[in-house]
Amino acid sequence: MTTPRSIIDKIWDQHVVADLGDGRVLLHIDRHMLHEVTSPQAYAGLAAAGRRLRRPDLTFATADHIVSTENGRTDDTVPGGPEMIRALRANAEATGVALFDLGDIRQGIVHVIAPELGIALPGATLVCGDSHTSTVGALGAMAWGIGTSEVEHVMATQTAILRRPPTMRITVTGTRPAGVSAKDMVLKLIATIGTAGATGYGVEYAGPAIRALSMEERMTVCNMSVELGARFGLIAPDEVTFAYLQGRPFAPAGDLWEQAVDAWRALASDPGARFDAEIELDVSGLTPQVSWGTSPQDCIGVGETVPDPEREADPKRRQAMRRALDYIGLEPGTPIRDLPVDMVFIGSCTNSRIEDLRAAAAVLKGRRVAAGLRALVVPGSGQVRRQAEAEGLDRVFTAAGFEWREPGCSMCAGMNADRVPPGKRCVATSNRNFEGRQGPGARTHLASPATAAAAAVAGRIVDVRSLEGSA
Amino acid sequence: MPEPVNRITGIAAPLPRANVDTDAIIPKAHLLTIHRSGLGAGLFSEWRFDDDGRERPDFVLNQAPWREAKILLAGENFGCGSSREHAVWSLMDFGIGCVIAPSFASIFHENCQKNGLAAVTLDEAALAQLVAVVQATPAATMTVDIETCRVTAPDGREFPFTMEAARRQALLEGLDEIGASLRHDAAMAAFEARDRAQRPWIHALPTA
Numbered sequence: 001m002t003t004p005r006s007i008i009d010k011i012w013d014q015h016v017v018a019d020l021g022d023g024r025v026l027l028h029i030d031r032h033m034l035h036e037v038t039s040p041q042a043y044a045g046l047a048a049a050g051r052r053l054r055r056p057d058l059t060f061a062t063a064d065h066i067v068s069t070e071n072g073r074t075d076d077t078v079p080g081g082p083e084m085i086r087a088l089r090a091n092a093e094a095t096g097v098a099l100f101d102l103g104d105i106r107q108g109i110v111h112v113i114a115p116e117l118g119i120a121l122p123g124a125t126l127v128c129g130d131s132h133t134s135t136v137g138a139l140g141a142m143a144w145g146i147g148t149s150e151v152e153h154v155m156a157t158q159t160a161i162l163r164r165p166p167t168m169r170i171t172v173t174g175t176r177p178a179g180v181s182a183k184d185m186v187l188k189l190i191a192t193i194g195t196a197g198a199t200g201y202g203v204e205y206a207g208p209a210i211r212a213l214s215m216e217e218r219m220t221v222c223n224m225s226v227e228l229g230a231r232f233g234l235i236a237p238d239e240v241t242f243a244y245l246q247g248r249p250f251a252p253a254g255d256l257w258e259q260a261v262d263a264w265r266a267l268a269s270d271p272g273a274r275f276d277a278e279i280e281l282d283v284s285g286l287t288p289q290v291s292w293g294t295s296p297q298d299c300i301g302v303g304e305t306v307p308d309p310e311r312e313a314d315p316k317r318r319q320a321m322r323r324a325l326d327y328i329g330l331e332p333g334t335p336i337r338d339l340p341v342d343m344v345f346i347g348s349c350t351n352s353r354i355e356d357l358r359a360a361a362a363v364l365k366g367r368r369v370a371a372g373l374r375a376l377v378v379p380g381s382g383q384v385r386r387q388a389e390a391e392g393l394d395r396v397f398t399a400a401g402f403e404w405r406e407p408g409c410s411m412c413a414g415m416n417a418d419r420v421p422p423g424k425r426c427v428a429t430s431n432r433n434f435e436g437r438q439g440p441g442a443r444t445h446l447a448s449p450a451t452a453a454a455a456a457v458a459g460r461i462v463d464v465r466s467l468e469g470s471a
Numbered sequence: 472m473p474e475p476v477n478r479i480t481g482i483a484a485p486l487p488r489a490n491v492d493t494d495a496i497i498p499k500a501h502l503l504t505i506h507r508s509g510l511g512a513g514l515f516s517e518w519r520f521d522d523d524g525r526e527r528p529d530f531v532l533n534q535a536p537w538r539e540a541k542i543l544l545a546g547e548n549f550g551c552g553s554s555r556e557h558a559v560w561s562l563m564d565f566g567i568g569c570v571i572a573p574s575f576a577s578i579f580h581e582n583c584q585k586n587g588l589a590a591v592t593l594d595e596a597a598l599a600q601l602v603a604v605v606q607a608t609p610a611a612t613m614t615v616d617i618e619t620c621r622v623t624a625p626d627g628r629e630f631p632f633t634m635e636a637a638r639r640q641a642l643l644e645g646l647d648e649i650g651a652s653l654r655h656d657a658a659m660a661a662f663e664a665r666d667r668a669q670r671p672w673i674h675a676l677p678t679a
């Protein structure tokens with residue numbers, strides 16, 4: 001009898017190139033994604049040391065963070081931006097790396113295009129100089145964010161130096177009520193265990209409520225693994241995964257596909273596999289979630305009131321809560337429902353895929369954005385945009401008064417011109433509500449695409465389930 | 472490639488706030504560069520400067536003598552959030568050679584090591600004592616000795632810390648990590664040959 005292994009154990013064991021002793025190994029990297037903000041210094045370091053990029057065939061690049069999302073955009077964006085876009089182009093060209101450039105239908109947010117193009121695969125290791133690389137763990141890949149020096153290391157060696165992380169299984173049970181999304185599920189999870197709840201762990205999400213998710217919903221959940229402090233989060237591949245991947249441009253085809261699927265079926269954690277920590281969450285009574293503070297763990301149900309720091313026993317938490325309330329401009333005890341908002345942002349690698357746009361459009365159909373409110377919808381990729389246009393979703397958005405934009409990170413990070421002005425309140429489908437995240441002084445409320453769309457219509461935070469005709 | 476670091480002696484600035492994220496350490500406006508240098512100007516810029524670019528006098532790094540700090544006394548989960556290595560580059564460019572905190576976010580912790588920024592872990596109680604000392608005697612210097620794994624407070628008290636052997640050695644040697652990994656070239660080639668046979672779909676991609 002061999003010892004039962006978790007999916008994380010199996011992927012890890014498959015990828016060890018060399019044992020460095022002292023608990024560290026060189027782990028093979030199967031796929032490396034580059035973007036314009038965290039790659040130029042790595043390329044410069046590589047060139048300065050006279051080293052070559054070892055596996056350009058396993059490396060892919062796109063520009064997403066600082067690109068303009070205006071229709072008819074060019075390289076011009078914010079000051080300093082064009083230089084970065086051009087550096088990426090020149091570097092990719094010089095090293096033979098496939099680039100999904102502006103104007104290419106395949107361009108988009110790096111974590112949206114990696115699954116969409118079939119670059120991310122079950123059982124693969126995938127890294128990118130970006131913390132939300134965990135998104136593609138949804139396919140059963142071990143995927144994590146790295147810093148620029150590590151990007152350079154992967155460029156030169158196609159390996160990363162790692163210590164085996166402790167493992168955690170998060171089992172999600174119960175049936176998610178109608179009108180409640182995968183985003184609400186993951187926000188609730190973070191609110192429950194906190195932003196340090198899985199610090200340093202490799203997480204497997206399991207259980208019936210995870211199995212029941214679509215592929216894109218799984219990406220939303222895995223996306224926010226990093227908000228739990230996890231190194232990565234993944235979901236064992238199943239028929240949903242295979243159906244999603246088959247036929248994608250960089251996915252294996254023909255005999256190779258059959259061979260790959262056979263191998264992927266064996267990835268699931270063995271019965272009795274040991275995890276260093278186990279957590280359970282029941283989503284049966286889940287309601288739409290909205291954040292009230294400046295940490296993703298500051299989430300409450302849409303029917304609840306802003307918590308009171310004075311009731312918090314932990315003095316440090318109390319202080320953090322006071323500071324958050326001061327920044328966000330809210331009083332303890334205020335119902336989060338009916339809070340007036342100035343802006344709505346639907347996009348980001350958390351919620352910019354076709355199903356997210358469908359969910360938002362279903363709410364917006366036949367409705368108008370509230371007077372004076374600015375609302376943006378930024379598809380995650382050129383392909384998402386095209387698909388949405390084929391389904392007529394763009395017309396639903398524009399008829400409602402939303403701006404229909406070109407793909408990119410946009411107002412998630414406010415690194416291009418898309419920002420929330422100081423003191424303004426924005427309901428956003430992204431993943432971080434940190435101080436200044438969407439622009440200096442911006443006040444962010446994290447929510448699902450449906451909740452964001454409902455807020456755009458009402459001009460305030462509402463329970464999307466209370467809008468007539470919405471499910 | 473990082474310089475070797477044996478010990479850091481200097482003024483220590485207290486910033487004992489939990490969950491200081493990399494957006495705060497280096498706000499995004501300063502990420503629009505293809506270089507590693509000059510990022511100190513953006514360090515904590517939204518806390519250091521007001522909207523008109525004037526220094527906020529109440530921020531610790533705007534106060535003498537802390538504006539000369541070489542050591543930062545930080546709160547738990549320091550460096551959480553975005554993976555931007557610019558956070559480490561900006562701290563170092565500002566002159567910070569060591570951050571002492573109860574815990575570090577993992578990507579930030581790795582980034583520290585790759586650049587030779589000493590990330591030292593001390594428990595909350597020890598940190599609270601250090602913060603109290605530097606608040607009482609701001610201009611006195613503190614020493615962080617990587618060789619002996621000891622922090623010597625301005626008042627002479629000593630606080631031992633533990634650091635993983637590999638991290639400590641990397642700091643002491645100013646390790647060229649990529650150079651070291653490249654020495655495993657034979658193992659890499661062997662892995663690739665084996666893996667191509669086992670998982671051909673990973674290595675034989677359709678071309679774009």
Ligand code: SF4
Pocket residue numbers: 064065109110111130132348349350408409410412413430431
């Ligand atoms: S959409 Fe936001 S979280 Fe995702 S990669 Fe872009 S900036 Fe990062």
